[in-house]
Amino acid sequence: xxxxxxxxxxxxxxxxxxxxxxxxxxxxxxxxxxxxxxxxxxxxxxxxxxxxxxxxxxxxxxxxxxxxxxxxxxxxxxxxxxxxxxxxxxxxxxxxxxxxxxxxxxxxxxxxxxxxxxxxxxxxxxxxxxxxxxxxxxxxxxxxxxxxxxxxxxxxxxxxxxxxxxxxxxxxxxxxxxxxxxxxxxxxxxxxxxxxxxxxxxxxxxxxxxxxxxxxxxxxxxx
Numbered sequence: 622x623x624x625x626x627x628x629x630x631x632x633x634x635x636x637x638x639x640x641x642x643x644x645x646x647x648x649x650x651x652x653x654x655x656x657x658x659x660x661x662x663x664x665x666x667x668x669x670x671x672x673x674x675x676x677x678x679x680x681x682x683x684x685x686x687x688x689x690x691x692x693x694x695x696x697x698x699x700x701x702x703x704x705x706x707x708x709x710x711x712x713x714x715x716x717x718x719x720x721x722x723x724x725x726x727x728x729x730x731x732x733x734x735x736x737x738x739x740x741x742x743x744x745x746x747x748x749x750x751x752x753x754x755x756x757x758x759x760x761x762x763x764x765x766x767x768x769x770x771x772x773x774x775x776x777x778x779x780x781x782x783x784x785x786x787x788x789x790x791x792x793x794x795x796x797x798x799x800x801x802x803x804x805x806x807x808x809x810x811x812x813x814x815x816x817x818x819x820x821x822x823x824x825x826x827x828x829x830x831x832x833x834x835x836x837x838x839x840x841x842x843x844x
Contacts, residue, residue: 650722657724699738701776701799704835705821706738706768713767717760728760743768774821776835780804782813794829796822 641648699707711734718725729737729752736751737743748757748764781795783806791808798805799819807829814820814832822832 654718654724657726699735701819701821701835702771703738705771705774705776705833707734708833708835709767709771710734710737710764713763717763729756729764737764737768771821773823775824776800776819776821779814779816779818779820781806782816784813796820796829 639647639651710729711731714725714728714734717728721728733752733756737748740747740751743765745757745761745765748761752761775796775798777796777798779794780797781793783793783795785792791810792813793806794809794814795804795806797803807824807827809829811830811832814834819835820832821835823830
């Protein structure tokens, strides 16, 4: 279960028991993924999850297993568009790792994703500067396709929701569009999003379609 309030209140969570005796292959795959997270993961506070660490920040493991960290002050806050790209690439990475039957971090590490989404004029040449050659050969086209896919989303703040009544046959969402500041009502057949959340949404004319939440809500953007 994800350890935050939204998961507890809104999600339906399910646990799956995998035993080595019953499914040795699945068990080994899961252990590999856990070890990847343990090796590549860096402890973070919740309020720092939206920043990109400066390359000058060095993390090392000392003999007692504790992390020794050299802190630097320079961090780069992800823009809303970069947050969208980051989430899309993480979802692709997860699905790809399941298909390849390997650990997610062997596909792309978080740092590699951050470098991709913050790169200017991303193309194959730029990918070769960011990633090992074998990764660009194996995954480069899919990475670029997923980045292009994000251009179809509109980013904005949910400023109002309206449940259907006798005068309207559809639920409605009022969105403040980030780029223009325009506020507009959209019909939707999807579950209504939470008010005051920052979302990336597929919009088709007056329809509010598939959407996802972008982290950090709206606090980095003007009200």
